[in-house]
Amino acid sequence: MKGNKRPYIILSAAMTIDGKIASKTGDPDISDEEDWKSVHKLRTEVDAIMVGKGSIILDNPKLHIKYYDHKGYYRVVLDSNLSIPIESNVVNYKPETYPTIIVTTENAPVDKIREFGSKNVEIIKSGKGRRVDVVELMPILYDKGIKRILLEGGGNLNWSFIKNNLVDEIRIAIAPWMVGGKDAVSLVEGEGYAKMLESPRYCLSNVSSRNNYVTLNYKKEK
Numbered sequence: 223m224k225g226n227k228r229p230y231i232i233l234s235a236a237m238t239i240d241g242k243i244a245s246k247t248g249d250p251d252i253s254d255e256e257d258w259k260s261v262h263k264l265r266t267e268v269d270a271i272m273v274g275k276g277s278i279i280l281d282n283p284k285l286h287i288k289y290y291d292h293k294g295y296y297r298v299v300l301d302s303n304l305s306i307p308i309e310s311n312v313v314n315y316k317p318e319t320y321p322t323i324i325v326t327t328e329n330a331p332v333d334k335i336r337e338f339g340s341k342n343v344e345i346i347k348s349g350k351g352r353r354v355d356v357v358e359l360m361p362i363l364y365d366k367g368i369k370r371i372l373l374e375g376g377g378n379l380n381w382s383f384i385k386n387n388l389v390d391e392i393r394i395a396i397a398p399w400m401v402g403g404k405d406a407v408s409l410v411e412g413e414g415y416a417k418m419l420e421s422p423r424y425c426l427s428n429v430s431s432r433n434n435y436v437t438l439n440y441k442k443e444k
């Protein structure tokens with residue numbers, strides 16, 4: 223039986239003043255060079271970076287580190303039916319430094335599991351439902367030695383973690399734009415809480431600003 227310990231989760235994102243993490247057409251260009259540097263610094267301090275399938279399909283990120291020396295970490299992608307393209311950077315870019323785990327469900331097609339397996343991607347199944355069960359996943363990752371995760375979204379994956387009260391720390395860079403758009407992805411999507419008092423509450427631990435960017439750090443209220 224798996225233990226009930228779970229990794230410490232740090233949610234990191236750059237958003238516009240109005241809380242969007244991309245424009246309505248999916249333009250993700252919110253961070254400036256300084257912000258990327260501080261995100262990459264954070265990446266040096268964790269055992270894994272986690273993203274949702276939507277971010278892989280829209281942005282095709284490498285999820286690597288550019289500005290610092292480091293030993294690497296896991297890239298963890300949540301993809302319930304194993305439908306990201308096999309050509310994705312997360313599969314092909316420096317797998318020896320950043321081994322990739324795709325977390326899927328019991329419903330994932332066997333031929334896809336074989337296809338990704340041939341690229342040395344590790345497949346973990348978590349849950350029998352339509353989507354990956356993030357609660358069930360936590361002790362599985364912990365038992366693999368993943369004790370700290372940088373959760374880099376997008377908005378739908380962020381909601382799954384917020385809904386299950388799994389986010390321990392938040393690091394948000396607010397960038398100087400108001401982009402609007404009901405179809406532009408917000409920091410946290412999903413159905414949301416009905417009441418403030420039901421939702422997880424955080425304590426502000428740091429604020430810094432430079433060049434019209436504000437960075438906010440929050441920690442979960444004990």
Ligand SMILES: NC(=O)c1ccc[n+]([C@@H]2O[C@H](COP(=O)([O-])OP(=O)(O)OC[C@H]3O[C@@H](n4cnc5c(N)ncnc54)[C@H](OP(=O)(O)O)[C@@H]3O)[C@@H](O)[C@H]2O)c1
Binds near residue numbers: 236250281301375376
């Ligand atoms: N500014 C920033 O810091 C930042 C950071 C990251 C992303 N982004 C932006 O965010 C956008 C993508 O966000 P998104 O909300 O569309 O996609 P997302 O959160 O990256 O991925 C959501 C997808 O992940 C899969 N998934 C599997 N298990 C899940 C679970 N338990 N909970 C939620 N999702 C699960 C689902 O697809 P299946 O059901 O098929 O598995 C779901 O549609 C992009 O435009 C990207 O540029 C911005």
